[in-house]
Amino acid sequence: MPLIAVLPGDGIGPEVTTQARRVLEALDLGLTFEEAPVGGAAYMVSGRPLPEETLALAKRADAVLFGAIGDPRFEGLERRLRPEAALLGIRRELGLFANIRPATLFPALANASTLKPEVVAGLDIVVVRELTGDVYFGEKGHRQNAEGLRQGFDVMSYDEAEVERIAIVGFEMARRRKKKLCSVDKANVLETSQLWRDVVNETSLQYPDIALTHMYVDNAAMQLVRRPTDFDVIVTGNLFGDILSDQASMCAGSIGMLPSASLRAWSGDNGMYEPIHGSAPDIAGQGKANPCAAILSAAMLLRHSLNDEASAQRIEKAVSAALDKGARTADLGGSLSTQAMGDAVLAELV
Ligand code: NAD
Ligand code: IPM
Ligand code: MN
Numbered sequence: 001m002p003l004i005a006v007l008p009g010d011g012i013g014p015e016v017t018t019q020a021r022r023v024l025e026a027l028d029l030g031l032t033f034e035e036a037p038v039g040g041a042a043y044m045v046s047g048r049p050l051p052e053e054t055l056a057l058a059k060r061a062d063a064v065l066f067g068a069i070g071d072p073r074f075e076g077l078e079r080r081l082r083p084e085a086a087l088l089g090i091r092r093e094l095g096l097f098a099n100i101r102p103a104t105l106f107p108a109l110a111n112a113s114t115l116k117p118e119v120v121a122g123l124d125i126v127v128v129r130e131l132t133g134d135v136y137f138g139e140k141g142h143r144q145n146a147e148g149l150r151q152g153f154d155v156m157s158y159d160e161a162e163v164e165r166i167a168i169v170g171f172e173m174a175r176r177r178k179k180k181l182c183s184v185d186k187a188n189v190l191e192t193s194q195l196w197r198d199v200v201n202e203t204s205l206q207y208p209d210i211a212l213t214h215m216y217v218d219n220a221a222m223q224l225v226r227r228p229t230d231f232d233v234i235v236t237g238n239l240f241g242d243i244l245s246d247q248a249s250m251c252a253g254s255i256g257m258l259p260s261a262s263l264r265a266w267s268g269d270n271g272m273y274e275p276i277h278g279s280a281p282d283i284a285g286q287g288k289a290n291p292c293a294a295i296l297s298a299a300m301l302l303r304h305s306l307n308d309e310a311s312a313q314r315i316e317k318a319v320s321a322a323l324d325k326g327a328r329t330a331d332l333g334g335s336l337s338t339q340a341m342g343d344a345v346l347a348e349l350v
Helices: 013-026 040-046 052-060 083-094 160-175 191-204 217-226 238-251 292-304 309-324 338-347
Strands: 003-009 032-035 063-068 098-104 124-130 140-144 150-154 180-185 211-216 233-236 261-263
Touching: 003 013, 003 040, 003 052, 003 083, 013 032, 013 063, 013 292, 013 338, 040 083, 052 083, 063 083, 063 292, 098 160, 098 238, 098 292, 124 160, 124 238, 160 180, 160 191, 160 233, 180 191, 180 217, 180 238, 191 211, 211 217, 217 233, 217 238, 233 238, 261 292, 292 309, 292 338, 309 338
Parallel strands: 003 032, 003 063, 124 233, 180 211, 180 233
Antiparallel strands: 098 124, 098 261, 140 150
């Protein structure tokens, strides 16, 4: 019986994860669930955002269903004690270097985006974001510079192996789709990006069937709102991928719609699955959060870690059908609660 580690986290994390778990349970796949605290919730009970037992559970499980972390009350703590350290720690400790963030517009949501419906119609992008390197994991700190001024620093770097393995994920993803890969970097300014671009080009020799383009990240941000449907697969570094995926989410109607998979192998391994959004302190505890990103993350879990494409599609079709019938949380212009949105999806599961 596959074991799913459920790490609800903070803010709206538990609210949306509850709905995702309900959907998984309703499929009756014989899954077992074990829950553990993470982030601010774990800090409250143990003084650490990522207790050893939580990490051990994540490692032992066949897949991890993650909610969200982040709590304004802990922003002043030293960095290793903040909720975010737990998420970064799990990614690093499990070696989850490949973050797959699909931005797909469900047809019923064409009017939910702040962009014109004709601009987003047919949107179907995948952002492949590198997740265990870049400026996120380099040396960082505060120091005094030569003028005696306080200075903060974060070192950005990638080695060629790190770039090659994520480039391969991008090419493989493109091969299964429209065979278009856009690598996003800032090679006009950054040496990290120059190496990135060189290695992506070298890797492309193994993928003559894929049309590879390169784009600077500033231009990519602009093109994502100008003609988002021109993109198929985007492969990019940790920082740029973080930013561009939040932006892409609005093309799909709401950040509350975007799931993700964090993987350490192309498929079939114990990945982590989570919405791309955070703990949303501004709406936490009010039952307003859209659970679709979490529910769709559960679908990705079935697809990538349990090799159950049929069940993944059952979930995705149920979300689509619920939206077709007009089910909408507030972020989509409706008034359903988190729970009622979960009910609406459950009602469409066939
Ligand atoms: P956020 O994604 O939490 O929220 C941004 C905005 O989107 C807010 O207005 C929020 O209400 C809205 N929103 C997000 N998810 C929603 C949903 N499911 N339904 C409806 N509306 C939704 O980003 P933030 O406000 O910049 O960060 C809040 C905290 O979350 C911070 O502590 C941050 O570090 C953390 N964070 C965690 C993750 C994660 O756990 N993966 C991701 C991003 C941010
Ligand atoms: C995300 C989040 C995280 C990130 C933070 C909370 C560490 O924004 O998962 O997108 O920057 O990766
Ligand atoms: Mn983010």
